[in-house]
Amino acid sequence: MTRRLIVEPRGLSPWxxxxxxxxxxxxxxxxxxxxxxxxxxxxxxxxxxxxxxAAFGSExxxxxxxVSATPLILTGVAAAIAFKMLVWNIGGExxxxxxxxxxxxxxxxxxxxxxxxxxxxxxxLAGAVGGAFWASLSAVPKVYLGxxxxxxxxxxxxxxxxLMNYLVLGSFSPWRDPDATQFPQGRPIIENALIPQFRLRLxxxxxxAIAVAIIAWFVISKTRSGFEYRIVGDSFDAARYAGxxxxxxxxxxxxxxxxxxxxxxxxxxxxxxxxxxxxxxxxGLGFIGIIVAALARLNPxxxxxxxxxxxxxxxxxxxxxxIGVPAATVQILQGAILLFAVGGEFLILNxxxxxxxxxxxxxxxxxxxxx
Amino acid sequence: MTDRPQSDASPAVELRDMDxxxxxxxxxxxxxxxxxxxxxxxxxxxxxxxxxxLCSVIAGLYRPDSGEMLMDGExxxxxxxxxxxxxxxxxxYQHFRLVANLTVAENLAxxxxxxxxxxxxxxxxxxxxxxxxxxxxxxxxxxxIWQLSVGQQxxxxxxxxxxxxxxxxxxxxxxxxLTPQEGQGLFRxxxxxxxxxRSLIFVSHKLHEVKQVSDRVTVLRxxxxxxxxxxxxAEPRDLARMMVGKDLELPTRAPNExxxxxxxxxxxxxxxxxxxxxxxxxxxxxxxxxxxxGIAGVSGNGQRELAQGIVGLMKTTGGSVELSGKDIxxxxxxxxxKRGIAYVPQSRLxxxxxxxxxxxxxxxxxxxxxxxxxxxxxxxPKAFKTKGAELIEEFDVRGVRTGLPIRLLSGGNLQKALxxxxxxxxxxxxxxxxxxxxxxxxxxxxxxxxxxxxxxRGIAVLLISEDLDELLALSDRLLxxxxxxxVGEMPASDATAERLGLLMxxxxxxxxx
Numbered sequence: 083m084t085r086r087l088i089v090e091p092r093g094l095s096p097w098x099x100x101x102x103x104x105x106x107x108x109x110x111x112x113x114x115x116x117x118x119x120x121x122x123x124x125x126x127x128x129x130x131x132x133x134x135x136a137a138f139g140s141e142x143x144x145x146x147x148x149v150s151a152t153p154l155i156l157t158g159v160a161a162a163i164a165f166k167m168l169v170w171n172i173g174g175e176x177x178x179x180x181x182x183x184x185x186x187x188x189x190x191x192x193x194x195x196x197x198x199x200x201x202x203x204x205x206x207l208a209g210a211v212g213g214a215f216w217a218s219l220s221a222v223p224k225v226y227l228g229x230x231x232x233x234x235x236x237x238x239x240x241x242x243x244x245l246m247n248y249l250v251l252g253s254f255s256p257w258r259d260p261d262a263t264q265f266p267q268g269r270p271i272i273e274n275a276l277i278p279q280f281r282l283r284l285x286x287x288x289x290x291a292i293a294v295a296i297i298a299w300f301v302i303s304k305t306r307s308g309f310e311y312r313i314v315g316d317s318f319d320a321a322r323y324a325g326x327x328x329x330x331x332x333x334x335x336x337x338x339x340x341x342x343x344x345x346x347x348x349x350x351x352x353x354x355x356x357x358x359x360x361x362x363x364x365x366g367l368g369f370i371g372i373i374v375a376a377l378a379r380l381n382p383x384x385x386x387x388x389x390x391x392x393x394x395x396x397x398x399x400x401x402x403x404x405i406g407v408p409a410a411t412v413q414i415l416q417g418a419i420l421l422f423a424v425g426g427e428f429l430i431l432n433x434x435x436x437x438x439x440x441x442x443x444x445x446x447x448x449x450x451x452x453x
Numbered sequence: 454m455t456d457r458p459q460s461d462a463s464p465a466v467e468l469r470d471m472d473x474x475x476x477x478x479x480x481x482x483x484x485x486x487x488x489x490x491x492x493x494x495x496x497x498x499x500x501x502x503x504x505x506x507l508c509s510v511i512a513g514l515y516r517p518d519s520g521e522m523l524m525d526g527e528x529x530x531x532x533x534x535x536x537x538x539x540x541x542x543x544x545x546y547q548h549f550r551l552v553a554n555l556t557v558a559e560n561l562a563x564x565x566x567x568x569x570x571x572x573x574x575x576x577x578x579x580x581x582x583x584x585x586x587x588x589x590x591x592x593x594x595x596x597x598i599w600q601l602s603v604g605q606q607x608x609x610x611x612x613x614x615x616x617x618x619x620x621x622x623x624x625x626x627x628x629x630x631l632t633p634q635e636g637q638g639l640f641r642x643x644x645x646x647x648x649x650x651r652s653l654i655f656v657s658h659k660l661h662e663v664k665q666v667s668d669r670v671t672v673l674r675x676x677x678x679x680x681x682x683x684x685x686x687a688e689p690r691d692l693a694r695m696m697v698g699k700d701l702e703l704p705t706r707a708p709n710e711x712x713x714x715x716x717x718x719x720x721x722x723x724x725x726x727x728x729x730x731x732x733x734x735x736x737x738x739x740x741x742x743x744x745x746x747g748i749a750g751v752s753g754n755g756q757r758e759l760a761q762g763i764v765g766l767m768k769t770t771g772g773s774v775e776l777s778g779k780d781i782x783x784x785x786x787x788x789x790x791k792r793g794i795a796y797v798p799q800s801r802l803x804x805x806x807x808x809x810x811x812x813x814x815x816x817x818x819x820x821x822x823x824x825x826x827x828x829x830x831x832x833x834p835k836a837f838k839t840k841g842a843e844l845i846e847e848f849d850v851r852g853v854r855t856g857l858p859i860r861l862l863s864g865g866n867l868q869k870a871l872x873x874x875x876x877x878x879x880x881x882x883x884x885x886x887x888x889x890x891x892x893x894x895x896x897x898x899x900x901x902x903x904x905x906x907x908x909x910r911g912i913a914v915l916l917i918s919e920d921l922d923e924l925l926a927l928s929d930r931l932l933x934x935x936x937x938x939x940v941g942e943m944p945a946s947d948a949t950a951e952r953l954g955l956l957m958x959x960x961x962x963x964x965x966x
Contacts, residue, residue: 094857304834306827313807313818320807322766323798324818325787 087434095430103430104377104384107422108391115415119407129407136401137394145284149354151393153178155291156346157371158378158385159298160213164339166302166380167315169332173220173235174343175368176242177213181344183246183257184212185351186358189271190256201275205352206290206345213344214337216242221336225329231336243364250360257358268357277353287349291389294342298382311335343368370396373420379427392416463526465490465621465652466511466542471520473506480506481676484520488621493643493653495667495684497660497696503676504656508623511654512544513537524621543619545610547626551598557581557609558594561616584612588642602753604635611642622646623654628662632751632919640666658696658893660689672696696894712929713742716777716913717763717794717882723771723937724755724762732758734937735772740882740913745904747928747945748917749953755937756917757799760884763915764796765789777881790819795875795912797885801864805871808860812853813841816874848873849899865896872903876912883907886917901927921953933957 112130119126137147157174164171171177188208192201220234249257251266259269279285302308314321314331321328346367355362374392378384395416399409464487473481481503488494496504509515511522513531522529524540531537534544551560558577561584574595581594590608598606607627614622624643628636643653643666657663663670663684670687672680672695680695717740726732732755740746750756761767763774765786773782776792784792798804806815817826817837825836838855845853848869852862859867868888875883885904889897904927907914917934918924924931924945931948933941933956941956 094854304832305830306822306832307830309814309817309821309832312810312814316807316809317803319800319804320818322786323796323804324807325785325790327785327787 087436089432089434091431092433099430100379103426104379104388104423107377107419107426110422111415111418114418115411118414119411124407128405129402129411132401132405133395133398136398142282143397145282147390147394147397148288149283149285149393150396151390152288152291152353153346153350153367154370154374154389154392154396155295155385156342156349157368158374158389159295159371159382160339160342160346160368161372161375162378162380162382162385163298163302163335163342165375167311167332167335169224169336169339170232171217171220171235171336171339172232172372173217173238173340173368174346174371175366176235176239177216177340177343178347178350178368179239179242179246179363180216180347181209181213182347182351182358182363183242183249184215184344185209185348186257186268186271189275189351190269192272192275194272194274196272196274198274201272202277202352205271205275206277206348209344209346209348209351210341211344213347214341216344217336217340221333221340224336225333239368246358246363247360250358259357268355268359270357271351275352276356277349279353283354285353287353290345290349292386294345295382295385298342302382343371346371365396370416373416373423376420376427377423379430463523464488465525467521467523467526468507468510468517469521469523471507471510471517471522473510473515473517479676481510481517484673484676484678486671486678488652488654489669490652491647491650492668493647493655493666495663495670496654496656496673497658497663497670497692498673502673502696504673505625506676507673508544508625508654508656511537511621512542512623514544538614538617538619541618541620542623543614543617543621544623545607545614545625545627549606549610551606551609551613553599554597556595556597557592557601557612560598560609561594561613565617580616581612584615588612588615588645589638590642604631607631607639615646620651621654622651623656625656626658627655628657628659632753634751636662660692663692664689711911712744713911715739716742717915718775719759719763719772720775721772722759722762722769722774724758724767724769726758731770732937733762736934736937736939737772738915738932738939740915742881742913743908743911744930745908745914745916745928747924747931748915748934749921749924749931749957750917750919750934751957752919754934756886756919756934758937759934760796760798760886760915760917763789763884764794790878793879793881795878795880795883797868797871797875797883797888799886799890801867801871802860806859806867809858811856812845812850812859812862812870813837813855815859815870816841816844818874820874820878844870844873844877865892865899868892868896868900872900876903876907880912882913882915884915884917887919887923888916889920889923890918924948924953 116126116130119129135143137143157178160174160177161171185205185208189205192204216238219238220231223229223234224231249255250268257268259267277285277287302311310321310326310331313324314326314328318328321331347363350363351358370392374385374388378388395412399412402411403409466488468484468486471481471484472479484507486507496507498504506515510517513534513536516530529540531540552563555563558574558581561581562577578594585592585594585608590612592601592605592608592612598609601609611622627639631639643655647653655663655667667684670682670684670692671678672692674696719736719738721735721737722733723731723735724733734755736755736759738746748756748759758767762769765784765788769783773780775781776794779792781789781792802808807818814837817840820826821832825833825840827833844850850862850866850870850873852866859870862870872888883904888904889900892900901923904914904916916924916927925948928945931943931945931953932939933953935957943952
C-alpha cells in the first residue's frame with residue numbers, strides 16, 4: 083500500500099519550533115560545510131575551531147565580530163521591514179553604498195571646527211537620508227506606476243556601486259583624497275565626525291544599530307502605526323477596507339527600509355573607515371542582510387543575534403586563509419544557512435506526517451495537500 | 454458512453470456501512486448510500502453534516518476507515534482521485550482546480566492521459582467546443598480561465614470531467630457561486646447528463662433546488678444518513694425537519710413599526726468598474742432609519758460598485774451620497790467609517806478580515822485608532838484582549854485562540870466575527886452584501902437575527918444580496934438592480950419570486966411600483 087506523507091498547515095507554530103528551525107539550519111549548514119571540507123581534504127575540526135577562535139576567542143576576535151555585525155544588523159532590519167510588507171527591496175546594497183556616499187559627502191563638506199556631537203549626528207543622518215533617497219528611486223515608481231521593485235532595486239545596486247567607484251577611483255571629485263598619490267582613495271571626513279571607539283575598533287555605531295532594531299520591533303508591535311503596517315502586510319484589500327492609505331504605507335516602509343540600509347553605510351564611513359573606501363564598502367553587506375533577515379524570520383529583535391553570528395562568520399574568513407583554506411568557505415556556509423532557513427520556514431508553517439490511523443485531514447473542505 | 458456494460462440493475466455506486474473519522478471524530482458513520490444509473494441524487498444537510506466527506510470518499514480523495522464501496526456491483530478501493538477518475542468518477546469541488554493562465558481547451562487536456570503529447574490547439578479547441586455545444590454549455594475554448602466568470606469556470610470544471618467521460622459526476626454545492634439564471638442552466642445540463650445515463654450527486658442545502666432538479670434525495674445529519682426518499686414524494690417541510698432535526702423556523706419578522714427619517718440618500722450615483730464602464734449608472738436609493746432596504750439582482754449588475762462607491766473604496770464619477778443630511782460623496786474610507794457606515798463586504802477573508810492576523814486584531818480592524826485600543830500613538834494590548842473576549846463571547850465566535858490566524862476559523866465563525874465588529878462600532882448605516890452566503894442554517898439564522906436587531910435599533914440597513922429567500926425574509930422594501938440602475942421597487946410584502954425574477958432578468962414593468 084502506498085503511503086504518501088501528508089502536508090498540512092499548522093495553525094499556531096509552537097515557539098520552540100520557531101527557535102529550533104533557525105538553529106537547526108545553522109547546524110545543518112555546518113554539517114554540510116564539514117562534509118565539504120572533508121571532501122576537499124581539510125581537517126574540518128581544525129577549521130571550525132580556528133573559526134570559533136577567530137570570532138570569539140579573544141577580545142580582538144569578539145570586538146571584530148561585533149564590528150562586522152553592526153552593518154548587518156542594519157541591513158537585516160532594512161530587509162526585514164520591507165519583506166514583511168511584501169516589498170521586495172533587495173537594494174540594501176545600493177542603499178548602503180549611496181548612504182555612505184552622502185554621509186562621506188557631508189563629512190567632507192563640514193567645517194572641521196563643527197562640534198563632534200553635531201558633526202556625528204549630521205553625518206550619520208545624512209546616510210539615512212541618502213539610503214532613503216536611493217530607495218525612493220524604486221519606491222515612487224512602484225507605488226504610483228506599479229513597477230517591479232525587485233528589478234529596480236537590483237539595478238540601482240550597480241548604479242550606486244559604479245557611482246561610488248567613479249567618485250573615488252575614476253574622477254577628481256570632492257570624495258577623492260587629493261593627497262593620495264599612489265592609489266586613489268576616499269578623502270577622510272573631518273575628525274570631529276568620527277564615531278568614538280570604546281574597545282579596540284568597536285565604536286558606538288553598534289548601539290545605534292541595536293537601537294534601530296529595537297525601535298523597529300517596538301513600532302511594529304506596539305504602536306498604532308505598526309498595527310496598520312501589519313494589516314497592510316497581511317492583506318492590501320483588508321487594509322483599504324479598514325481605511326488605511328495603502329500606497330502611503332508602502333512608500334513609508336520602503337523609505338524606512340532604505341534609511342536603515344543607508345545608516346549602515348554612514349556608520350561604516352563615520353566609524354571604522356573614516357572615509358568612503360570603495361573596497362571596504364563593496365562586500366555584499368546588503369545581500370548578507372537578506373540572509374540575516376530570513377534567518378531571523380523577519381523579527382527585528384532576532385536580527386541582532388543572527389547578525390552577530392553572520393558577523394562572526396565574516397570575521398573568521400581571513401583567519402582561514404592562514405591555514406590554507408579559502409576564505410570563500412565562509413560564503414558557502416552563509417549560502418547553505420540561507421537555504422536551510424528558507425526550507426525550514428516551510429516546516430514552521432506546515433507539518434508533515436504519515437497518513438496513519440487517525441487518517442488524513444480534519445473536516446469538510448480540506449485540500450488534498452498544501453501546494 | 455456507448456457500450457458501457459449494463460449487465461444488471463446494480464447501482465452505479467454503492468457504499469455499505471462506510472465509516473470515516475478524523476482524529477477519532479466521526480465525519481461519516483454507518484453510511485449506506487446508493488446511486489442509481491441515470492439519476493440525479495441530492496445530498497442534503499447542514500454544513501458539517503458529512504456531505505463533503507461522503508463525496509470525497511466516493512471521489513477517492515479519502516479512504517474509508519471501514520465499509521465497502523462498490524461500482525456496478527464490483528468492490529472498488531480508490532487510492533487517489535486519479536484512480537477514481539480513471540474508473541469514471543469525477544468531482545467538481547467548490548474551489549475550482551483550474552489553471553488560470555491556460556485556456557479552456559488546455560485545461561481540459563491537462564492531466565488527461567489520452568491527450569499524450571498531442572498538443573494541437575485547434576484540435577483541442579474543436580473538441581472542447583463540440584463538447585460544450587452538446588450540453589448547451591457554451592464556453593469559448595480559447596479563452597483563458599481568468600477571463601471567465603465564476604459560472605463559466607464551473608462549466609469548464611464540468612466539461613473537464615465530461616471530457617474524461619466521467620459517468621459519475623459529483624457536484625459539491627455547485628449553485629453557491631451561481632446566479633439564479635446560471636443555476637437554471639446548470640440544472641438543465643444536469644438533466645441532459647442524467648438522461649444520457651450518467652449518475653449525478655448534487656450537494657446542496659437549498660430545498661427548492663433539491664426539489665427542482667433531483668430524482669432522489671439522501672439527508673445527512675451529524676455524519677449519518679437520516680433519511681432517503683424519492684424527491685417527488687418528499688415534502689420540503691419533512692426534508693427540512695430531517696436536516697436540522699427540528700422544525701425549520703424562518704426568522705419571524707416583527708412588523709416594522711417605526712421607520713424613521715432618511716439616513717442614507719444616494720442620488721443619481723455613477724461608479725465606473727475596473728474597465729472604465731459605468732457599472733452603477735445614475736442610481737438613486739433612500740434608506741430610512743429602522744428600515745431594511747433589500748437590493749436584489751443578478752451578480753455583476755453593479756452591486757459591488759454600488760457598495761464600494763458608497764463606502765469610498767471606489768471612486769464615484771457622478772451623483773451624490775448623503776449621510777444624515779451631510780454630503781459624503783467621494784469621502785475616503787476612513788471618513789465614511791468615522792461618519793458611521795458599517796460595511797459587511799461579500800469577501801470575508803481578504804477584505805472584511807485580514808486572514809493572517811488573529812481574531813482579537815481583526816475585531817479591532819476598524820476601531821483601533823481610537824480608545825480603548827489606542828492611547829495616542831500607542832496600542833493597548835489589554836484592550837485588544839478584553840474587547841476581543843467580550844465580542845467573541847457575545848457573538849459566540851468559536852475556535853478562537855490568541856495568535857491563531859483568523860483564516861483558520863470556519864465560514865460561519867468568520868462571519869460572526871465580522872458582523873460582531875461592524876455592528877458594535879458606532880454607526881447609523883449598515884451595508885451588507887450577501888451576508889449569509891455559504892453559511893449553514895445555524896449561522897445563517899444568527900446573521901439574519903443580527904440584521905433584524907440592527908433594524909430594530911434604528912439603523913438604516915442596505916442589504917445587497919443575490920439570495921432571494923434572504924431578501925424576502927429580511928427586507929422591508931425591495932429594489933431590483935439591473936445594469937447599474939434600479940428597475941423596480943416594491944414593499945417586501947408585495948414581492949414574489951416571479952416578479953423579482955422578471956425584473957432581475959431585465960424585463961421592465963409597465964409602471965413603476
